[in-house]
Amino acid sequence: MPLNEKAPATRLMQGNEASAEGALAAGVRFYAGYPITPSSEIAEVLAYRLPAFDGTFIQMEDEIASMGAIIGASLAGAKAMTATSGPGFSLMQENIGYACMAEVPCVVVNVMRVGPSTGMPTAPAQGDVQQARWGTHGDHPIIVLSPWSVRECFDLTVRSVNLAEKYRTPVILLMDEVVGHMRENVVLPDPASIPIVNRVTPTVPPEWYIPYEDNPSGVPAMSHFGAGYRHHVTGLHHDVRGFPTLREDEVEDLNKRLFRKISDNLRDIQQVEAYALDDAEIVVVAYGSVARSAKRAVVEARAAGRKVGLLRLITLWPFCRRALERVFPQAKVLVVPEMNRGQMSREVKRVNQGRAEVRTVNRTVGRLIRPDEIMAVF
Amino acid sequence: MIDRYEIRLSGTGGQGVVLAGIILAEAAGRWREGQYVAQTVSYGPQVRGGMSSAEVVVSSSEIDYPRPISLDLLVPFTQAAATEGVPLLKPKGLVLMDPELVHHSTGWVAEIPLTQLARESTGRIQMINVVALGAMSVLTPVIDPESLKAALDERAPKKARESFHKAALAGQEAALKIRDRIFFEEGAGHED
Amino acid sequence: MKGETQKAYDYLRHDKKFPHVWCPGCGNGIVMGSLIRAISKLELSKDEVVLVSGIGCAGRITAYVDFSTVHTTHGRALTFATGIKLANPDVKVIVVMGDGDATAIGGNHLIHAARRNVDLTAIIVNNNIYGMTGGQFSPTTPYGLKATTAPHGHVEHAFNISRLVETAGGAFVARGSIYHVNLLDQLYKKAIAKKGFAVVETMSSCPTHFNKLNLMGGPVDSMNWLKSHAVPAEKASSLAEEEVRGKFRIGVLADRDIPDYQTEYEQVRLRAREANGYVLDPKEISKLLESYQCY
The missing domain is CATH 3.40.50.970 (Thiamin diphosphate (ThDP)-binding fold, Pyr/PP domains)
Structure with a gap:
């Protein structure tokens, strides 16, 4: 070499x-x-x-x-x-x-x-x-x-x-x-x-600036302190001008927009990686370092002729429901290995609604889950 | 093609195990083309006992599971490290060891007096990790003397560079002398 | 409206839904007036001031004045302010906190902000009680008095906020009161103008809770108490101990010229740009260690 x-x-x-x-x-x-x-x-x-x-x-x-x-x-x-x-x-x-x-x-x-x-x-x-x-x-x-x-x-x-x-x-x-x-x-x-995204800043004159005004994206323009757009920032529920409010309509508008700006953009936010999923009857759903053990387990199981695939979650939240839905027509078993007592498998089970059998592999002993521990439940 | 060549260096704190792991990973992954490396450090109960180990997985294709599954090469600097590491070896896995530090006689063993060579070549027994790296550059397919030299050049402190090279060279020479006695077929030690 | 009144009015927000939340007789309005006058005398533009506050009655000040304003989480105003100042050194950052906000939940941030000496002005409005949550004791509630969480008498001892900050570090420490308004204007002005961490402890009152629980009367009684218990700092040193017992000093208590964090950090930036980074000079080490005063 x-x-x-x-x-x-x-x-x-x-x-x-x-x-x-x-x-x-x-x-x-x-x-x-x-x-x-x-x-x-x-x-x-x-x-x-x-x-x-x-x-x-x-x-x-x-x-x-x-x-x-x-x-x-x-x-x-x-x-x-x-x-x-x-x-x-x-x-x-x-x-x-x-x-x-x-x-x-x-x-x-x-x-x-x-x-x-x-x-x-x-x-x-x-x-x-x-x-x-x-x-x-x-x-x-x-x-x-x-x-x-x-x-x-x-x-x-x-x-x-x-x-x-x-x-x-x-x-x-x-x-x-x-x-x-x-x-x-x-x-x-x-x-x-490397693509770089910068926050949207206001283009209107300061006197027209409404700091939390809704728009189609749900993301208001953000002004920096010292840029001439004086405004109020608070952790209290606030109206479009940023001032505290207890008015039900204003509170509800804020709540809805905070959710909408994320839920309207799931395609942009959610990322998964599929490996050998096309004909997989056993699908491993994994993330982080455990997904590497899972990949090894899938590689070895495939070599042994098993129809196993891996759905790797890169975005954990919002949960990639649509990506998981796509494996259901043929998946008979979902395997969720995690270095916890079953935190993401709860979410998988919620979306699964009993369609496939969900098997979990949970280790909280301070060691990366080994491929053989995942293969043991295939 | 190398599919998962797995190495573990282990010993007690102060023997330079982690640094040797990093230099090994750099020689294999930075200074050789076409190889992926994943280097991890073992934590756990043995840390409390003063044991430390570095593991390096090298492969021509992307590495999935980053920790060793079964070792191709074990380099123990203490008896405890040998006792713990030997069961993790592949059937034809190799143990590179200093008979002054470790007693082990079964399987494939490359006995090299690392401590003695460190003392003779540099005057400092702390250089056993670099002597071991020198030996490994001859005994493993994942690094070679050239890539090791490049990695050492970069990692060694300026003042100590010369003794790093001397120690590596001593390891290489010793390994060359014994390699015929331990290699029995092409690729042994890295293919089951 | 004319003169000072007009000026105060100009600094208030006009798109905010007044009235404010403060009770009649509360000291926070006086604090706001003093602050506006100090800023106005320093001829700072509204755009260059960022006012940061915590949670509590005093914390509500940020909604009313026409600066860039942040109403943060409880106790954390100084941490937000630190981020703002370091990310944009061109703005004047002023922090308003209550006694509970600054010295209980935010006590750790207070001493570290002082030690770090970031160029911030902190106004701590000390009314000896938690007002907004209904009269619970704070770290400055005097021993033996009552609070809704000390119905049988308070058995803890109070912080001396100014002393605490003075010991922790920082460039400027002063104490004023809502009765001594002209002095308060001056102290705020000095603190804002000071480069480095500057604190003005502002003795205030809470007629609604503190006075009611402790039989202290109304707002006028509070004013009289502040008037009779304040001792000018320059006079205090010549008074006998029994003459100052139970009283508080007002005026500038510490004014030190030490480089602020930003100035020091410029050194870090310079060193980081140099190829070899920061190399300690062995001869300098013992001299550097002398700055570590632990005797």
């Missing part, structure tokens, strides 16, 4: 490093965070790299403060991100809800470790899937993505930033300890080839 002449383009990096590089490529210029295993490398890379981009890295006193700071930075016009793991993610929930309500674009990376509580800090898990969906109080939609490789940590960080900007919402990137700490050789894309 020849020596790789292009070597410097090929880099060996961890998923966490790739996520940090993805953030830089996507235009993130503000990062606030608090150290926590197994996500700290993201903070370390950005502490080193961001200032050279005229960006700001700040280590806050806790995760609550980190979340507050990125919301503030985003309101002032910066693309902003934080990264954490389970316990820190729990602390961030209140302000994540604020960002949903006030429609502040931002990205929260959660490199999942074993919980509950301090659990096993250095070991992988997927136990925050439902927390990512329902962790805040109150009802709101949320976008959650989950990568399975180092390269995808880069790509999905870029995508998270873009979706956050496009839909004015927090986006949660659910990594796990395996993809966060694993090193793979990757070639990162040419920065010029």
Whole structure:
């Protein structure tokens, strides 16, 4: 095998490093965070790299403060991100809800470790899937993505930033300890080839600006503090001008729009990857690092003549219902392996409605599920 | 074509196992064309016992499951690492070991006095990880002396670069001397 | 309308559905008036001011004034403000919090904002109680008094907010009161003009809850209490201990010239752009360690 002449383009990096590089490529210029295993490398890379981009890295006193700071930075016009793991993610929930309500674009990376509580800090898990969906109080939609490789940590960080900007919402990137700490050789894309989405800013004169006015996209134009469009931002239910309201019609309009801007754009937001699904009678539904074990299991089962396929969820929330519906005509068995006690399989069962048999493989012992453990239920 | 060549380096903290894993992964994945690598670090109960290990999977096609399924090469720096790692070997998997550190005699074994070579070539026994890498560049199909040199050039601290190369060379020479005794057929050690 | 009244009116929002939520006799209106006058005297344009508030009665101020305004989550106003200021250093960021907001749920953020010395102005309206939620005790409720969650008397001891911040760091600490309005205007003006973290603890009152629970009378009684218990800071040092017991100092309590976070962070940006990054000079280390005062 020849020596790789292009070597410097090929880099060996961890998923966490790739996520940090993805953030830089996507235009993130503000990062606030608090150290926590197994996500700290993201903070370390950005502490080193961001200032050279005229960006700001700040280590806050806790995760609550980190979340507050990125919301503030985003309101002032910066693309902003934080990264954490389970316990820190729990602390961030209140302000994540604020960002949903006030429609502040931002990205929260959660490199999942074993919980509950301090659990096993250095070991992988997927136990925050439902927390990512329902962790805040109150009802709101949320976008959650989950990568399975180092390269995808880069790509999905870029995508998270873009979706956050496009839909004015927090986006949660659910990594796990395996993809966060694993090193793979990757070639990162040419920065010029990376699509960048920026939030829509108002074009009307300031006196005409109505900060939360509805429009066909459901996403109002967002003005930055200091840009001359003075307005009020609050976590209270608010009218189109941003002021607190208790009026039922105004409250309902806001609630509906917050959901509509996501549910009207599922085709843009939802991403899955299908492998060997065409004739599959057994379909594995998996995400994150476990999807790699699942892929191996499928490859080996196919080699043994079994009709097995893989539906990999890249978007976890909103749940890819339509993609799952497509496998039902021929799927007799759905297998859902997860490093939790069955958080996504609940969702699969809900959509399944008894059509196929759902088998689960659940491990919460701090180790990546092995391919043979998945094959055991085929 | 290499379909999943799996290597585990393990020992106690301070033996440079993780760094060796990274250099190995870079030599295979960054400095050789056409190979995918996935490098992971083993955590778990053994970390508390002071054991640390790095695993590298190399393949010509994209790697799905990133951790080893069955090892082609085990490089234990302690007896405990050998005891734990040997059951994970493929039937024809190879153990690269220093008889001064590990006693193991069954299966395919490449005995190289890593500690002694580290001491003789650089004066520092801490360089056993690099001596082992040098030996691996001869004994495995996934890296070669050239790609290892390129990886070492980049990773080694400037002041220590020369001793890194000396240690790697010592490992290579020793491995060349014994390789005929352990290789019995084409591809042994990486194909069942 | 003429003069100051017109000026205050100009700074209020006219698309907001008034009236405000504050009770008759509340100090928050006086705080808002002082703040507007201070901003107006500094000739800051409405567009360059970002007003950030937490949750509580004082936190409602952001809805009424015509700046860019953020009504954040409870206790977290300083964290939002930190993000705003660092992402856009061109705006003046002023934070208004109550005593519970700033020193209970937000206490950690307060001491760290002070230590970090981000260029923010923090106005802490201290009425010694949680007003909005109905009279529960706060970290500044005096020992022995009553609150709805201390019906048998409060057995915890109060924070001295100004001292707390002064010890934590920061560039400027002052205390004023809603009775001493001219001084309050001055203190707000100085704090806003100060580069670095500046705090003005503003002694206020809550006739609705605190006074009612503690037999303190009405708003006028509160004013009289503030009047009789305030001691000008410059005078306090010459008074005997028994003369100042139970009273509070007003005026500028600390004014230090230390580089703010943004200024320091510019160094970080410069070093990050250099190829070799930051290299510690071994000879400098002992000198740098001297800045770590732990004796």
